Amino acid sequence: MTIKSSIALLGLSLAATTLPAQVWRADQGDGTYRNPVLFADYPDPDIIRVGEDFYFITTTFANAPGMTILHSKDLVNWQIADHLMDRLEGNPRYDLSDGGDYRRGFFAASMRYHKGTFYVAVSPIGLNTRIYRANSPTGPWTYTELDRHAFDPALFFEDDGQAYLMTSIGTDGTVTLLTMNEDVTKITASKVVHYNKGAEGSKIIKRAGWYYLFNALPSKLALSVSRARSLQGPWETRPQIDDTSGGHQGALVDLANGQWAGFVMVDAGSIGRMTNISPVYWQDDWPIWGTPDAPGRVPDRAPKPIMGHPFAEPPASDDFSASTLGLQWQWNHNPDDRRWSLRERPGFLRLHATQADRLWTARNTLTQKGQGPGSRAIVKVDMRGLRTGDVCGVGTFGKISAQLSIVGSDKGRRALTMMVTDSTEDGPRTETRVASVPVSGQTLWLRTDMDFVRDEGRVAYSRDGRKWTGVGDHFPLKFDWRTGTFQGQQFALSCYNARPDGGYIDIDSFTLSPLPEAVEEARP
Template sequence: MVKAAWLASATVLAMAGLSAAQAQVWRSDQGDGTFRNPILYADYPDPDIIRVGEDFYFVSTTFANAPGVTLLHSRDLVNWKIVGHVVPRLDGSPKFDLEDGGSYRTGFFAASLRHHGGTFYIAITPVGHKTRIYRSKAITGPWTYNEIDREAFDPGLFFDDDGKAYIATSIGSDGTVTLLSLNKDLTAVTSSKVIHYVQGIEGSKLIKRKGTYYLFNALPRRLELLVSRSKSLDGPWETRPQISTSGKTGGHQGALVDLPDGRDFGFVMFDAGSIGRMTNISPVHWVDGWPVWGTPEQPGRVPDRALKPIQGQPFSEPPTTDNFAGRTLGLQWQWNHNPDNSRWSLTQRPGFLRLHATRAPDLWSARNTLVQKGQGPRARATIKASLAGIRQGDVCGLGTFGKFSPQLAISGESGGRRSLRMQVTESTVEGPKTEVRERAIAIRGGNVWLRTDLDFTSDLGRVAYSLDARRWTYVGGTFPLKFDWRTGTFQGEQIAISCYNPGAKGGFLDVDSFTLAKF
């Protein structure tokens, strides 16, 4: 049945042509004044959302990807677009350049975004490093940073009514919430005090409503969001469970954001399987001074569908499709680690992305793998690639990147011949293991179209190729899609364009276009 479904969808899309390639993968805004959760059907983990005037801003972590720490903008909490990244190039460790095993699963963890006195501030901690305070007058940057004297896990930045700045921090392996007081320019910790404890909580976020402080914490082992309240930052704190994950009805890391009319809306991250960790929003009502997610009719439940918090804003979404006609990459793209900028170009052949083969034994170890987030529920990624630059030993193509990293690769053979191979690299505790799934398929001509199908409803993917963009051939069978924070990337499955060579200097892959569509 699965195979039949894949073949049927292949036939439908092949006949649909350009209109299918331009279809939206997911649309939260239903066009009738309502929205559906999630607001973005993709891996935007560890959310923090604030409002400045009529504008909402959303920060999400990106681990070792570069540029790092994604920023989005919305006018209604439903329709979002990417406006930039906080960290153009990760600094502070050679691992960020994919040396010494790289920084998969580490890098930059959860961030806290605030606006105070005309300046945006972001508190964030690269794993194993001291906490950084980034600042910028504009959400689009440029951002500068200073370090404080310690590593505060998942720092929750907070400005009180008198302008004093604090960081609340806790780590799930313990559960102690520590409050750090900062000096006026946020460059140093002036005092530290334990203010609360709940075994296993982390991801602290602080807000204030009507003279009461509210502390939000994730309880990952129970996939639960807790809210605590106190009249003093020092406590004592009362704590109540707020919501727990059950399909799309809950989540565990989140907080509140206020609307221009004074209402509050909740946001919360939930674990969604192979696509990663997504963000829901929810109406909030207040009962006896406690915020309650959901409606009075269904309290404690994040709705699958609800009225948009703000009406009348146009549809927008993060970009996906790219013709590589510009001089800079679109904001949807990131590299698997800091790239070697001498090994890729948008100008050596205008209108094409050129990836020079980097020397690496396998995909997991290769720099300059270009990725963007997988999109759900089902998405089809397609590239048109030129064969002219492929040299002997090159392994260049399209696939996904994560716990399992399948790749439909153009391989250079002796005598100038070229072939296609489907291989799957699995990240394990012993290291990456690559399995070749398909014998070499000889190809000729100047171009080849490669595509990858991602079905997050079944956690399966497939790859296919075409020599004319009309007739498609699947190869290698299905492969699993999986999220694994222990041995994967700590991210949902990403779409990847890559080019490496295990031995020789190698050639290059020219990519004419990339499209992402639903199927």
């Protein structure tokens, strides 16, 4: 399977279907599903089963709250259960100081359940590995820090309760087994047990007396599996699948009926890295992805692993009437909680201008994932609180950050400005700034379109929510792990000012919908 070819065939035909939140619906309603199960950036998956429930933890880098945990009954219909941490701890850069920690932070966690406790092993970049634990997947979570950094750690509990971590880093491929103490707070032994050139993203399962070690091979965009009769080895390794046949980082999860399913991440262009679910069967005690009729590839469409559960999805649209932000929202780093509120004006999200000279260094930029194959965000704002120098608006955030912002100036004048910034290894640089469009009054609607088939976006505004005027030309959508945020393109709400005495913008609603096939609007 190739995601791009699947997208091209589907086009934007989903525009005629109205869904409550997601643009893409994996559950076909006829006992089958299609991949990806979530058409958005949910990278570095680890999925476990606890009874009849599945839990999926995914990478969020420097976003806060950090490390999203999803829940499903059937591996197809997912909802957000919670996040591992409300705020990121241990590095002042998590507060967006000294350029922030974009592309770093927390990623590639390993989740396990043992004797009534949920465990998560995760290694923040530049810090020692942490073992989080809780009695519920919704927390509260506490953690213990170990005495070393274990890259992409794989947590595993033996049948007798002994805990281990397996770790390797792609720049090498040496696979090391770390033995843990009884309460999983310390490493008591370390031993090199295998070598698999370029291997990282380790995951371990056990079946029928065999241990299986899954590893991503990023340089090849491929997934390998190794097996042994003992965690100490010797291990023998075989290729599994790659991004042309389904993905390159993942493993297997067991079903209650004794069958197995595979989960795997695939690089999919500007939308980021998405997770596919695949049937898996066994041949000579080796796992084979797909079906006997089509072995060695993740199917575009397949029977649901578990039947009978209703459609479910993460939230997306928001009228900001709740007392807390929806679980779909994440700040670009730890927020300054003094500079935003849901209570100052009930029914609105108030973003006070944070002091910054550009979007990249502005705290309190609120993001959620772009959704494929194409999605449209419409934000209704009240701009009466803006002051001179405020830059407040909506757009994309990531490798390409394109913001349609209302800029406050002297004597209460306001103008719309569209700015496109491309992130490089040396930091973001401004590529395009569109001449200002004067606006007045109280209410304005701002719109951002992201088309992941064509890898391009567009912004527009409206004075009445019906008649739209485009600002600027189409801009590219991109993904690059070396630059930007190491995430797919996100929708972003922002408000900043180079001066410390900025005002605020009130956001009435954020509405996400499928992207219409044809986008027509007037030009200023």
